[in-house]
Amino acid sequence: MRKLIYIVLFISGWGYAQITPEFEIGAKGVFSGNLILNSDESSAVSDFSDTQLLMGLQQKLYNDWRTQFVLGLQFPDANSNLGEVFYNNIFVRLEDKKNVVKVGRTLAQTNLNEFPTLRDDDAQRFTYALNPFSDGVNTERDQYANVLEYSRIFKQRLFVSVHGENFYDSREPDDFRLNSMGLTLMYRVPENQRWNRNVLQEIGLSFNNYFTDRPGYSNDFDASVKNVLFSTTANLKPDPINFIDFRFQAIQNFGWDEITQLDDYFDYTRTESTTLFGTLRYLKQKLERPHYQFSMGAGYKSLSNLQTDSDQLLFIANGFYRLGENFDIGLQYRYTENSGFTENLFGQNEHRVQLAIVYSFSKIFNKQFGDREDLLNLEHNYIK
């Protein structure tokens, strides 16, 4: 007991002397009315899925390193089997000028681009390399994983990442071992230099290897599901008022030859597939702030190894208008077309119209030091 008291005193004394960290809060509220035609899913009066809250605490360490602790929660779809709240971000990040280490749960590097859709998962089957351990009941298990990542940054723009993940395994939910490894190369122009960058904003390539138990294969590499992602974002009109960009991502999934029909989601993620997805976006800015935005995109997925033609198609278009600081009103239309096995698995062709109000906010309080990608740090010497 006495020892316990000492520990409490030690920690409380510590607490008194500590430096208050930078405190970042991010919030996104997505509230939509959904009209869904030709689908098993019912229309909804008020859908607030993908609403999320993110909190980050950041501090300088000794020896010029910085650390950040991030805790985020999200309200998933009602039928997601994830409960009322899903903790999508719980990670710690250590970084200096050229190195970043990330440990914890966050977005996996199975999507290299951010597409302009109302919700992050609106085109999920076309924009993510899907988790071959998931039963597909929700989208979060494809997006998020427990990750261990190391990135090395060359010349401020080239990111080379080695990463390992524990993706949620629906059949063995208590297995927290590493079940995926990958390598990502990403050339990325810093955020505040992108708008006037001629053509190329970012381009990247990623390889992911999932350690699946493939019947009849003992070698880990042969038994695994593998995929390669290619992604790029290009400025078609780099302009501070009328800005147009094009985003594209291709995913080649090297699946198992023996899967020639789809009985479940596992088969869907483990069979060979080629996925293409692209968006064209126009952003109008007024007095250096977003005014309105239109975008449209299309995706195509070919599952070439199946006995029956089961290709998928997606078309998505949306528009957002800024009502005031942080508030947007948006309208989105999405059409999905399934055929063959994918029609059995995901249902008929579907039309979905959504009218939404989106609130988004992100701010750092108690600022103490500059980011790596501040213009001052990028262009006028990096301050450790």
Place this chain on the structure above:
Amino acid sequence: MDRRDFLGTGAVSSAGMLFFPGNLLATTAKEQNKQRLVQPLPYKMDGGWKEFELYIDIHTHEPAPGFEYHTLAFNDIIPGPEIRVNAGDKVRVRFTNRTDLNHTIHWHGLYVPWRMDGVPFVTQLPVMPKNEFIYEFVAEPEGTHFYHCHWGTLMHMQAGMFGSVIVENPDDSIKKRFPYEREYTLVYSSHDTNYIREEMNSMLERMKQRTFLMKEGRFTSEQWAVFDSKEQLMERMEKGYKPPYLTNRRTNSDLPQAQWFTVNGKSYPSTPYLFIKSGENIRIRLINAGAETHHLHMHGHDFWMVADDGVPIEHPWKRNTVPLTPGKTFDIIVEGKNRGIWTFHDHDTRKVTNNGLYPGGNLLALVYEDLPEEELIISKYSGNPMYNPNAGMTNMEGMESMEKDKMARMNKMMFGQDKLPKIALDE
């Protein structure tokens, strides 16, 4: 009581205990001290004009060891170099803007022609990126003045865009009454380095966009937030422009809250020393180029108030504390009448901190050069028997059983060279 209050209270009680570095009386210390004083700006003669050159650029500044931040600086130093001329001189300042931001120079306290006053959109257009502007005026009135940027003043001034202007009168009434050989210029300021960083980043980003639009001939009054007349502003408002502050809007909590306090751009322990000798008068020119008031207090002395905003005071009076408000200059005369090392500091002790920690900020010392070395020895001149390097602290609770060799090691650590002053960084 929150943490800041506590530190403030601690500073009040311990300000008198502050110690300064050793070898203060050595020649090398005086040489090093020159770097902590304002630097003179040389000039060349062009006909009847004294011609000075000033440029502004982004600079990495280190107010105290181990802390750096990006800032704006005239001629790469903070404060900018001192312009020293005689009353009646014709002065020409060739100002070059090397940054991607707008700037001007305002001549604070000088009777310049109104088109030379440096107020953007009132007396001139801002000096655009990579452009030059030539300021010309006759130096008057005499006294202690300063110059500073008048564009984005809240940010640019605290970032470091200021410097002193001394207009000397060969027939100086102050010098006649208080004969002196040495004088010091102390330029005070306060800085919210986080605010500076965020503002500079957003301004640079904004300027990139604006430059792009200018190049394409699409830059408008609304984007610049500058209008030819009130009528034009009203007309634009009717068409949907909604001032105020559309592009730079911020909340109260985003306004600067200074956490670094400097004299001549430096915070303790990098602040300058004021050297004096017994029987000597020194003149100190105090300038507040920041946005906070500094209640400056001299230990062990009263000083003469001899000039207010550069204007000589006909009947000087004595005091030991002076409130130096923003934009103010005072000249004081210190008479060397009390040999020793004396602190001269802000009695608003929140401002003798560096980023919230005492000691720091604008703490500095008046140092008598004729102070005998032996008076610096701790054990010799202290009346308290505790200050004896061999005495130890055996009467202190918990120290009774301390072994002799450990006691010796402890004394060695605590007394060091048995000499004042020391650098104290944590109390």
